[in-house]
Amino acid sequence: MASRVVKGGHRLTEYLAASKAAEPLWGDVQKYVLDRAAGPSYRRKDVMHPSEMVKSDWCHLAAYHRLRLQVDAPGRGKTTFTRENIFQEGHQTHSKWQNWFFEMKRLAGDWYCNACDDEFWADETPEHCHLCLAPSTCLIYAEVALEAPALRIAGKADGYSPLDHALIEIKTLGLGSLRYERPEFLERYMVDTEEHGKLPDLTRLWRDFRRPLPTAVRQVQLYMYLARHFEDLDLDRCIFFYDFKPTQETKSFTVTYDESMSDPLIEAAAAIVDCLATDTPPHCNHNGRAGCVNCLEFQEPKKK
Template sequence: MATRVVKGGPQLTEYLNAAKAVEPLYGDVQKHVLDKAGGASGRRLDVMHPSEMVKSDWCHLAAFHRLRLEAEAPGRGNTTFTRENIFEEGHRTHSKWQTWLTEMGRLAGEWHCLYCGETFWADYTPPACECCTAPASCLRYDEVSLIADPVRVAGKADGYSPHDSALIEIKTLGLGSLRYERPEFLERYIVDTDKGRLPDLTRLWRDFRRPLPTAVRQVQLYMYLARHFEDLDVERTVFFYDFKSTQETKSFTVSYDESFSEPLIEAAAAIVDCLNSDTPPFCNLNGRAGCPSCLEFKENSK
């Protein structure tokens, strides 16, 4: 049997660190997860993702370089044990809510058959595989692909409820997320205790009354893709939030706003035009000087 080779980069570092773990079983688990992932992040690299486009530091030049490199050398993505662990935790939370919505018959989207390997669309919970008639127990909900081929933008919504004219987004809220996106909100609930300065989780969760800003911007772009490229009846997005610290839940609704996404789609179209003419755009964040994102490609090309 051929020896598995792990290429250099973050993937190799993570794999070697796993081999040095103090507890052998822990290291073996990490190596197993990385082997199972096959070194790939599972994230498409040949498109622009809404999650990156809605960030304030999205660099058009960096997006251009990444897409061009992917065309030249497909499959450069890598992953780490921490990233895979985060993904797995997210999948479990998604599965919980998606299972309940499936049982209610309120979930439309793509369904994957574990028996024949095919994927098909259904507007309701299918009683069997439409491709091979395997029973419903063989089916897994595969969410909702949102693809805009002309502008090379693609993402996946966690669910779609035609009955509610709504996309579904399932989120977990942790202190790390708040520390990164709303540090001023988190700081408001830090109190002195006999164990040091800690957050008052009860008050914090009580006063958490809207989705995090990045999530709101992302679903606006999702709704644009759903309406203009997938012909889905979408008027809003319903968020289901799980609070990691206490397992309490909340729901929020965000209405569709066409004006938010139009500049992003126009920017994506301009990047595609630059790819087609092989003419790099200027860095939209720092002009000719460049920003950390696009300069990273310049450094790697040396």
């Protein structure tokens, strides 16, 4: 059997490091996970994703080029074993909560049936497949697809509870998330220790964590906009469930719908779609004609 070819770059460095692991099984599982991550991506390339739109560095010109060329966002193919491990933990956390809501009969949305290999929407937690009548044991929750075709926006919410008139978002909170989004909050709880230098006081930090992270709030506001205007879902809020990784404690927060938070993103998406229709690139919204790091990657190299 031909040996697997691993392309150069960051993933090759990770792959070679795994090959040198002292314990063969430890090295093999790292290589397996990296190989699997290098497989084909099923993430749609013909739409703008809310998770990217709500970031502070979202570039309208880069979004235009990605839609026109139908390519992934920069860096999406780069990964590490640690990153894949974090993703997998997040998937398992989602499944845990979704299974509980399923058992409580508080979950609506899209469902995939293992028996007939098809999907269907259910306004109430189904007891069987609506297409082939297979029992609920054959069903897998496919979450809540939200799409605005005219705006070229599509995403998925973690859940929808009609009884609560709410979308559901499930999050894991680690120190890395705080370091990236709220470094000033994390720094407030760093304490000096004799043996290990500065470490976070996890008890006080978790006690004072009282609201979802800003990017998550912007994302669910956009989700709620899509749900109300394009999917005709009856909701007025989103309920967050945050699992704190260091201690496995959980907090819940409620964010009420505020359409004004999504208006600038909707206007930007409409403008990008108009630019695509006329084949006229928009200006970079971060650095004008000079461009930013995200849109400059699409710039053709200058001829010498």
